[in-house]
Amino acid sequence: MGKLSTMTPALEPALETHLLRAALHAVFTLGTEKDTTQVQDLHSVLPDVLDAMLGNLLAESPDTNRLHYTLEHINYWILSRVSRERARAIRSSTTLLRSTITLPEFDNSAKFPRMGHQVAQLALFIGYPAKDITWQAREGVYRLYQLLLHQRGQAHSEDSANSAASNGIGRTQALQPEQQMCVCLSFPGLTVHEAKDLWVWDWHQDCRLLGYKNTARVGEVFGKFFSEGQRRFFLRTAVLAIQDPLLCVSQAGLLLTYSLLGEAQQLMGDKQEGVTANVMRQLRVIRHLRRVPEALQGLCL
Template sequence: MAAFLSRLGHLNSCQDGPNEQAQCMFLTYILTACLTAIVRGEDELHLPQTKAELVAEVVAVLEQVVAEPTPGNILPCALVALHHLSKMKPHTPWELEDRFLSLAIHAVLRLEEPSYDYVGQSLYWSSQQTLEVLLLGLLDEDSSSNHLFAILDHLQTGLHSQEDRERVWASGKIATLLRRAALLQKYNIMGDTLGRYVAELGVLLMDPKRQVGRHAREGIYRLYELALQQRGIDIREMAGLWIREPHLDWEMASYQNTVQMAKKLDAIFTPEQRLAFLKTVLRAVWDPDLQVSQPALFLLYAFLGLGKEVLGMDAQGTEAKIRRQLHRLRECGKQPMELRWLLAGKDDVLIDDLEEEEEMEEEAEEAEE
């Protein structure tokens, strides 16, 4: 098998281009080698190539299929191979893992589900499920907080997509990983990452796609649970994070939930987490997309304890109030007094960060032109 794997690796990297049959065989024999080691109770592969070299070969395969929107055989096979390789020693170097995570998530995110092709639909869902198994497996192999949020950062790009399907997918995967993290109870999230992710998901609570809002609610709930675990508190001992008002429509319930969530999370934030939250929300408030900036402004006001000022009798009235306050803040530069107090001594830091990011974006656009 070792000689055969070596030969297949050569076929995969030959200059004449990829051979799909050779790639499938190469990935299958990697999987077979891993399963054989597991059955023997071993956690190392006795092959001519090192584990890192095999992972690099699989990464090369992913690079060839990453832009393909049509589901095929190669992608799920590559994900299964990476999942089993991750169980072998030594640990995959972070540079390689970072690369294959980026490629795998991008490839699956861009897949289009065929409408009337049953084989294509099977391959589509196989790729989706296999990626989830891979991500959860990586989380189990290395349960450090840095590793958790490094994986989440790869998924985060999908949260800002204009495509509903991609936001649903990314928010769902983040909720799944945070659910597993809360179950493992091994994570220290005392740094500013908690504030940043609460803000990222908080903006999505009012997403027009309801499934995105549901995923965001679970993600924030799990972050809250992780933060309480750090303090030795069982979340079941705390009052509910979300309201239960069946008479409210979806939009108004989302606004009310945002107000309640902001109040409860602010009570446990450290100064570092509060600053990270504010930086993330203020960045979203200045986003040109109103689908981002309007919920971000409401989240900001809810965090400041001013939710009632932008909460109308119904969703339409609330949206009108949000637009007025957004105009006052962005166009007229009129900050609420509560925001000025909270940012006392930090205004320059936040404003400098925002201006620096805007300048970098403008320079990037000019370079592209």
């Protein structure tokens, strides 16, 4: 499995996809019942081998197309009905995104509309009862936020350079190297410091209330920077999740939808019990009464 990313000559795309799916299936579905010592050893080694392989695949072609291709295959498992498979998929997705941030040659210039889908899929587990899944999901969302800020920074720098060039200023003169390195930190309305506001940090609050608030923050914060395509993919994923049989995922789907539409205040409150009641009331309207709440009427996906 570890050799998949280094085979020469390069694999045909269809064969590479088949082998990637087989590798993910083998690792994510590895059983846990009646484990022998050898199986336990596999549990500790295989996820790291898989993550290294995925990182090498991305490093071969470090751009948003390859990142999307790999994440799509990983995220197929995120909504698995088996909790350990979900946990392993979220872990691998977050690990890949973490390595993406460290690739200096990563090309983030291409449009990435399905980033909205990737954000929403991970954000569905920000309030998950298992803390390890919650932390992995939060880091994955944060890494996507870094990529989004960087992409918006690139777009701004190109606009600035083009404007400068039209006024007789060369590209080098318009954007110095030190400015290129921190472009997403330097212009008004788009600073990486805003990432600190992605999460609500209040350790005195009930953990479920904190989960609700942080889930809602994702839609509120990403909504400021999403392109129209990213916004549409985010909403599609969130709305579909409302019908998920796993209650915490269904609740998160509702919160993400309302927050991106700027309607989260209809659900939020100061007490966990109040937020839960508000969310469950709207879920009942949608799932059982088959009606569309006023906040979602006119929503076009």
